[in-house]
Amino acid sequence: MMKSRSREEVFFKALMMGSLALVFLALTGIVAVIVAKGLSSLNLAMILETPKGGYYLGKEGGIANAIIGSLYLVTGATVLSFLISLPVALALQKEYLGKRFADITRLALDILWGTPSIVYGAFGFVVMVLLGLRASLLGGIIVLTLLMIPIMARAMDEAVRLVPFELKEMAYAIGANRIETTLAVVLKQALPGIFTGVILAFGRGIGDAASILFTAGYTDEIPTSLLDPVASLPLAVFFQSGTPVPEVQARAFTAALILLFIVLVVNIVARLLGWRFSRNILR
Amino acid sequence: MSKIEVKSLSVSFGSQQVLRDINLIIPDRQIVAIIGPSGCGKTTLLKSLNRILDLNEEVSVAGDIFVDGENIYAPGMDVTALRKKVGFLPQRPYPLPMSIFQNVAFGPRIHGLDTFRSGSDEKAGKKDMFALVEHYLRLAGLWEEVKDRLHAPAAKLSIGQQQRLALARVLSVEPEVILADEPTSALDPISAKLVETQFRILKKDYTIILVTHILRQARRLGDYIVFLYMGDLVEHEPAAQFFRSPRDEKTRAYINGEIS
Helix, strand or coil, X not given: CHHHHHHHXXXXXXXHHHHHHHHHHHHHHHHHHXXXXXXXHCCHHHHHCCCXXXXXXXXXXXXXXXXXHHHHHHHHHHHHHHHHHHHHHHHCCCCCCCHHHHXXXXXXXXXXXXXXXXXXXXXXXXXHHHHCCCCCHHHHHHHHHHHHHHHHHHHHHHHHHCCCHHHHHHHHHCCCCHHHHHHHHHHHHCHHHHHHHXXXXXXXXXXXXXXXXXXXXXXXXXXXXXCCCCCCHHHHHHHHHCCCCHHHHHHHHHHHHHHHHHHHHHHHXXXXXXXXXXXXXXX | CEEEEEEEEEEEECCEEEEEEEEEEEECCCEEEEECCCCCCHHHHHHHCCCHHHHCCCEEEEEEEEECCEECCCCCCCHHHHHHHEEEECCCCCCCCCEHHHHHHHHHHHCCCCCCCCCCCHHHHHHHHHHHHXXXXXXCCCHHHHCCCCCCEHXXXXXXXXXXXXXXXHHCCCCCEEEEECCCXXXXXXXXXXXXHHHHHHCXXXXXXXXXXXXXXXXHHCCEEEEEECCEEEEEEEHHHHXXXXXXXXXXXXXXXXXX
C-alpha cells in the first residue's frame, strides 16, 4: 500500500518537473534560434532606416517602417481597447449587470477571444470595402482593437471578480454609492490584474499578422496620416522569410528579435508600474 | 427612548427563511447584544438594519424597520444616507486599498463632511481633514499607534489595528448607530479587549448593536440582550433581567450552555 502511494508521488512529481522543463526549453529554444539567426543582421541601419531600393534583394536599408508601424498600430489599439474594456469589465460586476446578462456577455467575449485573427482580418476587410476605405493605419488600429477587447476585458473582469465582496461591503457600509465604491476600492484593488490584462492584449496585438494583413496593408514608408497604409513587424517577418534571398531571410529573424525585445521591455515596465501602484492593496 | 423599531420583519434567501416575524424595539445609547446559536439569523438581522443586506443576491425582506421613526424600507429611501447614519463594522476588517489616512478620510470626503476642502484656502482644507482623521483615530483608540505612519498602507497594520481602523472609518461619517458583527472574533485577546474598551466609551454617544456568539462578551458589554433561535426572536430585555431570570426554556438552556 505504502509503496504504491509513494510510487504515485514520484510519478506525478516527474510529470510536473518534465512539463516545466519542456516549457522552459521551448522558451529558451525560441529565444536562442531568433537571437542566433537574427543578431547577425541587427545593426543601427536596421532600426533607423526604411527599406532602400533593392532592400528585398539584400541591399541597403532597414525596417524602421515596420517598427514604427507596429508601435503606431499597437499603441492606438491598446489605448482604444483600454478605454472600452475597462468600463465593460467594471459593468460586469453584479451591482451593475444582472448575473444572467453578465454571464452571457462573458460567453460572448470568450467566443470572440477564441476567434482566429484571420477572421477579424476578413471581417475588417469586408467592412472597409463597404465603407470605401483602403488598407490604412486607421483600419489596422480598429481591427486590432476588436481583436484585443475580448482579451483585455475578460482579463480585467477576472481581476475585478477577485476583489473580495467584503471589501466592497466596507465601502457600501459607510454610505458610498456604486460608482464611489468602484472607483475608490475596486479599481485600486484590481489594478495589478488590470495591468496584466493590458499586457496580455498588447502582446497579442503586436504579434498578430493575420488581422492586419488586409486592413493595414504594407508599405516601405512611415505613415504620415491615419489613412496611409502601414507596415508592421509581424508582416515584416512574414514577407522577408518568404523571399529566396538568404540575407533577407536573416532579416526576418532580426525583425522577430526586435518584436520579442519590444514585448519584453513592455512586460518589464508594466510589471514595475503594477508593483509601484499596488503597495496599498490587500493580499 | 427607542432608536430603532423592527416591525414583523421576515427575511428569506431564495426559498430559505432566515428570520420569522421579528418585532423589536432597540433603545437609544446602549449596547444591545444580539446572541444565539450560529445560523440563527443574528447577522441577517444586523445587516437588515442599514440595508447592507440588499447587497446579497436573492434576498427578500418583508416587514418594516423604523430608524428615528422613519421607515427605511419605504420606497425612495436614500440608502447611502441611511448607511451614513447606521454604520457597520464587519467580522473581519478589510482595510480599503489606501493609506491609513485615506481609509479614515474616505467617508468624510464622499459625504462632504470636510467642509473646508472645497473652500478657497487649500491649506486650511487639508488641515481640517487632518484634524478629522486624528479625531476619529483617537476615538477608535488607534491614534497613538499610527500617528507616525499615517501614509503607510493600511494593509500593513496588524489585524487588531485594522479592526480599530475599521471602527474609525465607521465613526468618521458621524453615524448615530453602530452595527458590529462579531467584531472581536478574528482578533487576539488583547486586541479584542481594546475594542471592547472602546465600545464602552462610545456607548455614551452612540447606539451600538453587537452580534456576538460569545456569551461572556454579551454579559460584559450588553445593556440589553436580544436572543434569537432558528430565525425566531425568543426573548429580549435588559441584560440584568435576561441573565438573572430568563423567561423562556430555550434561553435558560442557552445561558447554561446546554445548546450552543
